[in-house]
Amino acid sequence: MSHLLVLNAGSSSLKFGLFQSGPGDPQALVTGLVERIGGAARLVLTGPDGDRLAQTDLPARHAQDHHGALHAALAEVETRFPEAEITAVGHRVVHGGRDFADPMELTPDVIARLETLVPFAPLHQPHNLAGVQAAMAEFPQARQVACFDTAFHRSHPFVNDTFALPRAYYDKGVRRYGFHGLSYDYISGALAEMAPTLHKGRVVVAHLGNGASMCGMLAGRSLASTMGFSALDGLPMGTRSGQVDPGVLLYLMEQEGMDAAAISDLLYKKSGLLGLSGISHDMRTLEESDDPHARQAIDYFTFRIRRELGGLAAALDGLDAVVFTGGIGENSARIRHQVCSGMGWIGIELDEDANAQNASVISSDLGRVRVMVIPTNEELVIARAAARLAGG
Known part of the structure; x- marks a missing residue:
């Protein structure tokens, strides 16, 4: 065998x-x-x-x-x-x-x-x-x-795939690729088995870990992603900045004298939860800390998730379900609580007991939007592909 x-x-x-x-x-x-x-x-x-x-x-x-x-x-x-x-x-x-x-x-x-x-x-x-x-x-x-990881997002329509730069750059490959596609691929397949009606609808999946992103799916296919040209865009992450005004980068070059290598090191390795807290890139450490900077880092992380959730719901013309996955998404009841609290306007009502137990469905019957926790399995997606090609 x-x-x-x-x-x-x-x-x-x-x-x-x-x-x-x-x-x-x-x-x-x-x-x-x-x-x-x-x-x-x-x-x-x-x-x-x-x-x-x-x-x-x-x-x-x-x-x-x-x-x-x-x-x-x-x-x-x-x-x-x-x-x-x-x-x-x-x-x-x-x-x-x-x-x-x-x-x-x-x-x-x-x-x-x-x-x-x-x-x-x-x-x-x-x-x-x-x-x-x-x-x-x-x-x-x-x-x-x-x-x-980028393959799952190749179904994006042009408006979710481009930047407002001269078209020649798009033709050269400067476009929104999106990432964490293996995780989203698995979640799409799992939803098709667990909740086929939801799978056919409008779903936002939040892959939250040391790297973090969100994906808006329509009928199981990626329509929009928070990540763009690189794995820096969108949500703040363990050590990555997430969304940042390009003018900040110009300032760092012109006023701080930073070159490309220094800016890359700053954005990829010294920012995000680590940079905001000054303590750690690890969410578990931050949740255990009494330092107000740790709390501020967590608050910014969840604020950006909520903001992106609203944007993805708009891109999908509505929302039927939210799925949390990834190391933080699967295990942190606190993060899920902060993201979902006060989101009744969009149809989200959390069942706090179910959330505390990391149940697979953590929304209450009062909410129109189903909120779920589904552990991802990128390794199985990879194994399936390897088996297909090796068998061929």
């Missing part, structure tokens, strides 16, 4: 999974997460039934960057499943640009084209491609398959 390995590198985390291929959906044998890379990193290993198999604090040589985290993850998989025959490795690749709208087998030519997109996603694309190179070296006979 052949096996599939899935690698999903985020900005401060690495998710991985070993799947057994066969008829129907690939079956997870083990999944894992290395979180807080660059800090007090730890590896958590979970069995197929959700039971925690191991939790290990990583030594410094594996905690500092994604390369070390990947080494620790592969060692864990090989130790527990030494007989696994890995025939395909599926990779999350954040940016597919204009050309890659479907899963693609990775060849030297494809990899070279993806490397040209590093400036579009400098916080993620290098980690994604480093994982590809490491997997090719570790499993030279396996087929390497890329799944693109």
